[in-house]
Amino acid sequence: MIKNQKIHFIAIGGSVMHNLAICLKLLDNQVTGSDDMFFDPSRSNLSKHGLLPEKEGWNADRIHAELDFVILGMHAKKDNPELLKARDLGLKIYSFPEFIHEVSKEKKRIVVAGSHGKTSITSMILHVLNQAGHSFDYLVGAQLDGFETMVKISDAPVMVIEGDEYTTSPLDLTPKFLHYNHHFACITGIAWDHFNVFPTLDIYEEQFLKFINQTPPDGKLYYAESDQALCRIIENAQPEKSSLIPYGPLDSVIKNNQTFVLWEGQEIPLKVFGDHNLQNLNVARLLLNHAGISNNEFFEHIQSFTGASKRLxxxxxxxxxxxxxxxxxxxxxxxxxxxxxxxxxxxxxxxxxxxxxxxxxxxxxxxxxxxxxxxxxxxxxxxxxxxxxxxxxxxxxxxxxxxxxxxxxxxxxxxxxxxxxxxxxxxxxxxxxxxxxxxxxxxxxxxxxxxxxxxx
Known part of the structure; x- marks a missing residue:
C-alpha cells in the first residue's frame, strides 16, 4: 500500500483524479495538486480535505525533486509547465491507469469493459461485495451511495475496476483498460463511441480485440452474446475459447410494474429493470463468483441494489x-x-x-x-x-x-x-x-x- 509518500497531481480536478487524491491523502500521504479549472463536486470535495489549491492554474514551482512521483491527468496538455519540469527532473510520472495497475499488481483484478453498462455492472459488484462484508478495492466512474470516494486502495486481495476505453493521458494514447491487465473481465457490447479519438469503427473495435487478447490462460472474459460485432471480434481473438464465455440476460417477469428474476424456482424481486440491467446482473454474478460470492449470496444482496447514480x-x-x-x-x-x-x-x-x-x-x-x-x-x-x-x-x-x-x-x-x-x-x-x-x-x-x- 502507498503510505508516507510525497505525491503531486497534475490536473487534480477530474472526477477520478480528485477522488484518487483524496484516497491517497487518507492513506497518510502528502498530496498536492493543480488544475486550471475546478467545478463541483470536485471543488467542494478537495476543499473539504484541504487539497484545493489556493489559485487555479499551473505553477512549475509546485514540482520539486523531493516528490516521490507525479500523477498526470488527461486534462493536462503535453506542454504543461508542471509536466515539463517533472520530466526535466526525472521524476516518476504515472497516468492514473498506470498507477491503479501499480497498486493492484499483487491483487486479483476484475475489469468491467464495454461501450455501455460499465458503471452499472461495477456498481452491482461493489454493492454485493459491500453487503456481504468482503474486503475489496475499486475504481468506479461515478459516485455511489454508501461509498465515500470513487477509488479505494487498501490491503484487500481483490480490485474491481471500471475499464474505460478512452485514451490514458497526453503522453499515452493507449486506452485506459489496456493498462489494467485483468484476470477476469467482461465486455458489455461494442457501439462506436469517442468519435474524436477513434475516427473509424475499425479502430474502435481494434482496442477491444487487444483487451480480449490480454486475458490470461487461467483467466476468464465474459462477453454479451447478443452483440454481433463483439461476437465477430471474439472469433478472431487469440485466447482459448474456453476462456471466452458468452452471457445473456437473466430470465424475468414483470408484475405490477416491478421486475422479478426467475432463478431455480424462485421469483426474486429487484429494484432495477430492463433487459440491459438483467444482462448486467448476470455478468455481475459471474464475475462475483471469482471474488468468492456464491449465487445464493448474490441474489440475497442484489435485491437491495437501487442502481448507479444517473443510470435509470x-x-x-x-x-x-x-x-x-x-x-x-x-x-x-x-x-x-x-x-x-x-x-x-x-x-x-x-x-x-x-x-x-x-x-x-x-x-x-x-x-x-x-x-x-x-x-x-x-x-x-x-x-x-x-x-x-x-x-x-x-x-x-x-x-x-x-x-x-x-x-x-x-x-x-x-x-x-x-x-x-x-x-x-x-x-x-x-x-x-x-x-x-x-x-x-x-x-x-x-x-x-x-x-x-x-x-x-
Whole structure:
C-alpha cells in the first residue's frame, strides 16, 4: 500500500483524479495538486480535505525533486509547465491507469469493459461485495451511495475496476483498460463511441480485440452474446475459447410494474429493470463468483441494489407518473434505456428528452449513428445547448437534420432551456412517464421544479 509518500497531481480536478487524491491523502500521504479549472463536486470535495489549491492554474514551482512521483491527468496538455519540469527532473510520472495497475499488481483484478453498462455492472459488484462484508478495492466512474470516494486502495486481495476505453493521458494514447491487465473481465457490447479519438469503427473495435487478447490462460472474459460485432471480434481473438464465455440476460417477469428474476424456482424481486440491467446482473454474478460470492449470496444482496447514480435513476413517482434520469447519450445507451422504461410501464405513455452534449453526438458526421434508436417513446424530444456546440467548435444541427438522422418525423428540437421547461410543464402527465437523458445538465434546466410540478 502507498503510505508516507510525497505525491503531486497534475490536473487534480477530474472526477477520478480528485477522488484518487483524496484516497491517497487518507492513506497518510502528502498530496498536492493543480488544475486550471475546478467545478463541483470536485471543488467542494478537495476543499473539504484541504487539497484545493489556493489559485487555479499551473505553477512549475509546485514540482520539486523531493516528490516521490507525479500523477498526470488527461486534462493536462503535453506542454504543461508542471509536466515539463517533472520530466526535466526525472521524476516518476504515472497516468492514473498506470498507477491503479501499480497498486493492484499483487491483487486479483476484475475489469468491467464495454461501450455501455460499465458503471452499472461495477456498481452491482461493489454493492454485493459491500453487503456481504468482503474486503475489496475499486475504481468506479461515478459516485455511489454508501461509498465515500470513487477509488479505494487498501490491503484487500481483490480490485474491481471500471475499464474505460478512452485514451490514458497526453503522453499515452493507449486506452485506459489496456493498462489494467485483468484476470477476469467482461465486455458489455461494442457501439462506436469517442468519435474524436477513434475516427473509424475499425479502430474502435481494434482496442477491444487487444483487451480480449490480454486475458490470461487461467483467466476468464465474459462477453454479451447478443452483440454481433463483439461476437465477430471474439472469433478472431487469440485466447482459448474456453476462456471466452458468452452471457445473456437473466430470465424475468414483470408484475405490477416491478421486475422479478426467475432463478431455480424462485421469483426474486429487484429494484432495477430492463433487459440491459438483467444482462448486467448476470455478468455481475459471474464475475462475483471469482471474488468468492456464491449465487445464493448474490441474489440475497442484489435485491437491495437501487442502481448507479444517473443510470435509470428514479427522481420521483406518484400513482400516475414516474420520472427517471439517465446518463444515456450514445446511440446504444439511448435505445436500451428508452426500451427499458417502455417495457416496464406498458400501460403508460413515455415522454423522453435527450440532450446531445458530447463531441460525438453533436457531430454531423456521427449523428446518423442514432438512426432507429429513438423510436419507442411516444414523444421524442432533443435538447441542444448552442453554447456547447460553440465550445466544441462544431456547426449547429437543425431540426430537419435531426429528423433525417434519427429517422423520426415527429422529433422535436429545443435549443432554449425556457422553451423546454415550458413544454414539459404544460403536458398532461396522467399515465405518462418522463425520461431525461444526458451527460450534461440540459443548460441548467430546473429538474426539481419540473419533478414537483408533474408529481404534485
Amino acid at each position: 435513476e428514479l427522481m420521483g413517482e406518484n400513482e400516475h407518473s414516474t420520472i427517471y434520469k439517465d446518463f444515456a447519450h450514445a446511440p446504444s445507451k439511448l435505445k436500451a434505456t428508452s426500451e427499458a422504461v417502455t417495457k416496464q410501464f406498458k400501460d403508460r405513455k413515455l415522454t423522453a428528452c435527450l440532450e446531445l452534449h458530447t463531441f460525438s453526438s453533436l457531430n454531423k458526421q456521427f449523428i446518423h449513428q442514432y438512426k432507429g434508436c429513438y423510436n419507442l417513446p411516444d414523444q421524442a424530444l432533443v435538447f441542444i445547448n448552442p453554447e456547447a456546440v460553440k465550445a466544441k467548435k462544431l456547426e449547429m444541427i437543425s431540426q430537419e437534420e435531426l429528423i433525417e438522422a434519427f429517422g423520426r418525423t415527429d422529433l422535436q428540437l429545443f435549443t432554449e432551456v425556457e422553451a423546454l421547461e415550458n413544454f414539459l410543464l404544460n403536458q398532461t402527465w396522467i399515465n405518462r412517464n418522463l425520461l431525461l437523458m444526458s451527460s450534461g445538465n440540459f443548460g441548467g434546466l430546473d429538474i426539481e421544479k419540473i419533478k414537483n410540478t408533474i408529481l404534485n
